[in-house]
């Protein structure tokens with residue numbers, strides 16, 4: 001199947017099998033390995049990207065479903081050599097340890113603030129409930145998101 | 151995990167979807183958000199040979215005031231239902247139940263039509279539709295018909311639609327000022343309900359149960375008891391009437407039966423306190 005989508009500002013087209021998952025298309029066909037695969041069952045959020053600006057778990061979407069859409073991955077968040085404020089905030093607030101959950105966590109956090117620019121701590125925790133972290137205990141992640149909101 | 155191979159057809163209207171369903175028969179499956187179907191296909195529990203993608207039928211994504219009810223297009227995402235001011239004001243139970251589905255990323259993709267069609271006894275929106283006395287509009291090659299929530303869920307993950315029909319719209323009666331409550335009991339964030347109870351007190355009572363049988367279930371015993379004047383506490387004792395609770399790692403049937411009684415009582419108390 002021929003598909004075409006805008007990924008991180010660049011139009012990409014490819015001929016793929018309909019059953020190709022979006023996360024595999026991004027990682028294997030486009031080489032965008034910043035998006036991780038954790039659970040592969042839509043539970044952990046490691047594979048979170050944006051489709052048309054909204055967070056989505058790319059292990060639970062077919063690449064063909066993104067045909068004609070706009071996709072942003074962690075690689076597309078920085079612009080002009082400047083990190084996205086959310087990335088900076090994760091760095092400054094130690095919002096990561098091993099870093100495995102981080103790309104998905106950052107993408108989910110950016111989507112969260114797009115929808116709710118001034119969340120309470122509770123709203124941040126609820127908003128990130130689909131993203132699991134095995135290292136940080138979440139404390140500094142929540143701190144980073146709240147700091148980025150300011 | 152990757153699904154087995156299938157032919158993929160993207161359609162841009164309900165009529166095109168029905169045309170494709172008619173052509174491919176029971177080999178085909180509609181895909182809306184894919185958030186129930188793709189996991190099943192990855193586990194190879196569903197192996198459709200044709201997938202008909204209705205995810206971009208944008209004119210079936212709307213929330214409209216239709217006088218005595220609110221009309222919601224089948225392709226409306228959970229996030230849109232959750233954040234709709236119209237629904238928050240006139241059908242708050244539905245907006246709240248939508249906010250309880252999975253996590254925000256799931257709610258960006260999953261649709262109300264997909265959730266109702268999937269007919270999962272453990273899911274949140276079927277319970278809301280039952281308690282509210284809502285219905286769905288179902289379209290097929292010979293036109294459209296209305297199916298009441300009570301007639302929609304017929305078996306384990308089974309709805310009453312024919313192979314060549316699809317849900318186009320969901321209709322929920324306005325319940326402005328009614329008492330309502332949704333009690334979703336689970337042990338982890340973003341999880342499904344171990345047991346759930348939806349209640350609407352609007353003159354008469356609508357009460358329904360999540361995960362207490364193989365289908366989403368009306369709590370007929372509770373409604374009957376309330377209609378004949380029983381107290382909330384007495385009515386709650388009949389929570390599991392007609393149920394056949396599933397048994398799994400989260401709890402056996404006895405535990406779920408107990409939970410249903412406790413949650414019905416809590417739901418009625420909260421709904422009563424919200425009446426205006």
Ligand SMILES: Cc1cc2nc3c(=O)[nH]c(=O)nc-3n(C[C@H](O)[C@H](O)[C@H](O)COP(=O)(O)OP(=O)(O)OC[C@H]3O[C@@H](n4cnc5c(N)ncnc54)[C@H](O)[C@@H]3O)c2cc1C
Nearest residue numbers: 180182183184185186187252260261263264267273274317
């Ligand atoms: C991680 C995760 C957590 C979740 N947690 C919850 C939860 O807590 N509570 C809950 O209720 N749900 C939960 N869900 C399920 C979610 O609500 C799904 O969005 C929903 O069940 C299916 O909607 P969909 O649009 O994705 O449907 P799809 O997966 O596309 O389709 C589901 C089924 O419905 C059929 N179908 C779809 N649209 C129509 C239509 N218009 N007419 C006729 N048939 C149709 C399809 O053929 C398929 O058989 C969760 C899902 C995931 C992945």
Ligand code: FES
Nearest residue numbers: 038039040045059
């Ligand atoms: S890999 Fe997609 S949610 Fe875990």
Ligand code: FES
Nearest residue numbers: 097099133134135
């Ligand atoms: S930083 Fe290691 S999983 Fe989150």
